[in-house]
Amino acid sequence: MKDKHNVRCLTERVLVIGLGLIGGSLASALRTRGICRTVIGYDRDKDELETGLRLGIVDEAAADLLAAAAQADVIVLAVPVKAIETVLAEILPVLRTDTILTDVGSVKGNVVRSATRLFGCVPNRFIPGHPIAGSEKSGVAAADATLFEHHKVIITPLPQSDSDAVTLIARMWQAVGAQVLQMDVERHDEVLAATSHLPHLLAFSLVDTLAQEQDCNDIFRYAAGGFRDFTRVAASDPTMWHDIGLANKQAILQKIDEFTAGVGRLRKAIETEDSVAMLGIFTRAKAAREHFSKILSGSAYTQNNMMTKDTTFYAQPGGQVQGTIRAPGDKSISHRSIMLGSLADGVTEITGFLEGEDSLATLQAFRDMGVVIEGPHQGAVKIYGVGINGLRQPPGPIYVGNSGTTIRLMSGLLAGQSFDSELSGDASLSKRPMERVAKPLRLMGAQVETGENGCPPVKIKGGQALKAISYEMPMASAQVKSCVMLAGLYAEGETTVIEPAPTRDHTERMLRGFGYPVDVDGNKVSLAGGGSLKATKIDVPADISSSTFFMVAAAICPGSDITLEHVGINPTRIGVINILRAMGSNLELLNEREVGGEPVADIRIRYAPLKGIKIPEDQVPLAIDEFPALFIAAVCAEGETVLTGAEELRVKESDRIQAMVDGLKTLGADIEGTPDGAIIRGSKMGGGVIESHDDHRIAMSFTIASLRATGNIEIRECANVATSFPNFIELAQHVGIRVRKEEK
Numbered sequence: 011m012k013d014k015h016n017v018r019c020l021t022e023r024v025l026v027i028g029l030g031l032i033g034g035s036l037a038s039a040l041r042t043r044g045i046c047r048t049v050i051g052y053d054r055d056k057d058e059l060e061t062g063l064r065l066g067i068v069d070e071a072a073a074d075l076l077a078a079a080a081q082a083d084v085i086v087l088a089v090p091v092k093a094i095e096t097v098l099a100e101i102l103p104v105l106r107t108d109t110i111l112t113d114v115g116s117v118k119g120n121v122v123r124s125a126t127r128l129f130g131c132v133p134n135r136f137i138p139g140h141p142i143a144g145s146e147k148s149g150v151a152a153a154d155a156t157l158f159e160h161h162k163v164i165i166t167p168l169p170q171s172d173s174d175a176v177t178l179i180a181r182m183w184q185a186v187g188a189q190v191l192q193m194d195v196e197r198h199d200e201v202l203a204a205t206s207h208l209p210h211l212l213a214f215s216l217v218d219t220l221a222q223e224q225d226c227n228d229i230f231r232y233a234a235g236g237f238r239d240f241t242r243v244a245a246s247d248p249t250m251w252h253d254i255g256l257a258n259k260q261a262i263l264q265k266i267d268e269f270t271a272g273v274g275r276l277r278k279a280i281e282t283e284d285s286v287a288m289l290g291i292f293t294r295a296k297a298a299r300e301h302f303s304k305i306l307s308g309s310a311y312t313q314n315n316m317m318t319k320d321t322t323f324y325a326q327p328g329g330q331v332q333g334t335i336r337a338p339g340d341k342s343i344s345h346r347s348i349m350l351g352s353l354a355d356g357v358t359e360i361t362g363f364l365e366g367e368d369s370l371a372t373l374q375a376f377r378d379m380g381v382v383i384e385g386p387h388q389g390a391v392k393i394y395g396v397g398i399n400g401l402r403q404p405p406g407p408i409y410v411g412n413s414g415t416t417i418r419l420m421s422g423l424l425a426g427q428s429f430d431s432e433l434s435g436d437a438s439l440s441k442r443p444m445e446r447v448a449k450p451l452r453l454m455g456a457q458v459e460t461g462e463n464g465c466p467p468v469k470i471k472g473g474q475a476l477k478a479i480s481y482e483m484p485m486a487s488a489q490v491k492s493c494v495m496l497a498g499l500y501a502e503g504e505t506t507v508i509e510p511a512p513t514r515d516h517t518e519r520m521l522r523g524f525g526y527p528v529d530v531d532g533n534k535v536s537l538a539g540g541g542s543l544k545a546t547k548i549d550v551p552a553d554i555s556s557s558t559f560f561m562v563a564a565a566i567c568p569g570s571d572i573t574l575e576h577v578g579i580n581p582t583r584i585g586v587i588n589i590l591r592a593m594g595s596n597l598e599l600l601n602e603r604e605v606g607g608e609p610v611a612d613i614r615i616r617y618a619p620l621k622g623i624k625i626p627e628d629q630v631p632l633a634i635d636e637f638p639a640l641f642i643a644a645v646c647a648e649g650e651t652v653l654t655g656a657e658e659l660r661v662k663e664s665d666r667i668q669a670m671v672d673g674l675k676t677l678g679a680d681i682e683g684t685p686d687g688a689i690i691r692g693s694k695m696g697g698g699v700i701e702s703h704d705d706h707r708i709a710m711s712f713t714i715a716s717l718r719a720t721g722n723i724e725i726r727e728c729a730n731v732a733t734s735f736p737n738f739i740e741l742a743q744h745v746g747i748r749v750r751k752e753e754k
């Protein structure tokens with residue numbers, strides 16, 4: 011059945027009872043999009059009904075409700091929640107058994123109770139619904155056929171609901187542009203009490219309170235944008251909100267009580283001039299509001315990427331790179347600055363903090379554990395440390411997104427707390443091994459459970475007395491080392507970690523910076539539990555791992571000359587410099603200096619022809635995150651590059667050996683994967699479509715590959731780049747890489 015707009019008709023006759031804003035808009039959308047054969051409107055107010063007909067919102071205006079109801083295939087009850095029972099009772103005698111009923115009320119429990127009173131139980135073809143698309147306007151003249159586009163509609167079917175009826179109602183809403191969600195009746199009412207009913211009632215209450223003040227005209231005259239934004243919905247329909255207030259009484263009272271308690275805390279903080287408490291409320295709220303805006307714009311990096319837009323990079327072949335840039339702050343140091351700053355006594359000030367999703371996940375985790383953190387604002391963060399034993403139990407599981415560093419380091423820290431906790435992450439993190447941290451923690455007396463195959467979630471039972479261990483790590487991992495050291499802060503005795511090869515030592519350096527003694531003896535790192543940390547200032551250098559993409563870009567592309575400023579050149583991170591130099595790169599370290607316990611330099615790199623090498627295995631842990639980019643350098647080098655001893659690459663955000671081998675083969679390069687590395691031969695790269703496997707470093711590596719490719723490269727699933735390098739595309743374009751980003 012095709013209609014006049016060439017859209018498939020879902021049904022014949024839809025009766026919309028109540029031509030207010032929602033009923034009128036639905037009728038209009040059904041009609042203009044041809045979703046049913048005939049839209050019939052009914053409203054007790056004959057003027058409204060006539061207006062609806064005159065404006066072309068309905069095909070027919072029903073003079074007789076019962077006659078119209080008897081003929082309808084679908085009836086939409088778009089009347090105020092309180093009137094639903096009366097209307098249902100009225101049409102009950104003429105209802106056909108095959109008619110599908112739905113409503114648009116913003117409370118569902120009372121609709122279900124009304125139907126139960128009338129029918130004995132909710133009929134299986136009555137599917138309660140709620141479009142979340144109101145506005146402060148009312149009446150049929152405000153009807154808008156586009157009102158539901160990109161809005162959510164919640165339907166709350168019951169166990170006995172007829173599945174065809176559920177499908178039809180869902181498809182009807184989808185056909186008018188809405189996104190349909192399903193929920194339990196009770197859950198719907200709780201959620202709506204919090205997100206819709208409470209803010210409306212508060213707006214009414216605030217305006218009413220101010221309006222009763224004697225000089226209210228003055229107040230309103232000077233009221234600015236804040237007042238206007240906060241109180242816009244106080245112009246909503248009073249009868250409707252009266253009805254909702256009563257219909258969802260219990261859930262609303264509960265939310266009013268919670269809100270009153272919250273305002274009470276704010277009042278007390280102001281009264282006692284408790285700045286930390288005030289800043290705590292404001293910073294938590296600001297972060298939550300910003301997160302909410304990101305969710306709405308599809309740019310939030312949240313659970314299973316559900317709220318994230320599909321991001322694709324399109325890179326054109328050729329070009330060269332020139333200029334002076336600074337990559338964002340070091341991710342490893344940023345994570346640690348939040349962790350140690352939170353556990354310190356006093357206020358820690360950070361500059362150069364990485365505002366990427368990974369380090370923001372760490373920051374949010376500590377906010378959730380009661381730490382007041384101002385910022386980040388242009389890399390500046392201020393942490394009001396709570397002391398080594400001052401963390402509070404978070405309200406629920408801690409979601410750390412894509413960040414292996416967060417989940418592994420925090421496992422150690424949480425093992426020493428008095429409360430239980432749970433850590434979980436996105437689809438990529440949920441496949442990464444966690445037993446490597448759980449095992450040593452259990453040896454220390456911690457109670458730690460991992461999920462299926464030893465992957466996240468990690469569940470930690472608090473209140474365990476930890477004892478120090480001496481732990482010989484089976485793999486070279488700074489995350490495992492740091493996890494054990496952080497648990498060691500809470501253990502009785504001296505904890506020692508023995509590394510098979512040197513790995514990044516930011517935890518050791520930063521602990522010392524916070525005044526905590528750490529003993530390093532060859533490959534052994536030790537610390538005694540029971541000490542405390544003193545707040546400090548931290549200047550986070552630019553991340554050498556992020557800078558690598560531009561170092562390799564200049565190294566592979568004739569005519570290139572790039573300077574990367576203020577890059578951290580900690581000796582445990584400079585594998586990439588050593589490897590590029592061994593391959594023949596023209597790379598200079600300028601202006602070497604030390605900043606807050608970390609060596610820093612400007613790195614200038616100019617094109618020079620590269621040659622393949624056998625990468626020394628002792629460089630592997632020192633360049634562990636740089637291999638995806640180094641693979642690109644190897645393809646552009648003359649001869650063969652052999653990487654061995656790098657099996658850890660298989661358990662990063664993706665299996666980085668496989669992802670690079672697959673991607674480079676797609677481009678026609680000569681590469682073979684091996685269990686612990688790859689053999690890469692200098693070869694030509696064409697164009698092609700690359701899967702980044704949700705891995706930021708794979709996405710960025712193939713972007714720079716375009717400089718030497720001969721065809722267009724399309725790189726899929728690149729939202730993940732925001733975890734470590736939020737402004738990558740802008741910087742890449744700035745230096746001359748021909749890449750653009752598309753988000754859908």
Ligand SMILES: O=C(O)C1=C[C@@H](OP(=O)(O)O)[C@@H](O)[C@H](O)C1
Binds near residue numbers: 342343488489635
């Ligand atoms: O400690 C850290 O900050 C990190 C350690 C490395 O992981 P492993 O410890 O798993 O090698 C590295 O790959 C990661 O990006 C950051």
Ligand SMILES: C=C(OP(=O)(O)O)C(=O)O
Binds near residue numbers: 341635662734
């Ligand atoms: C492996 C990485 O990070 P993490 O382990 O923190 O997810 C990385 O950034 O390359």
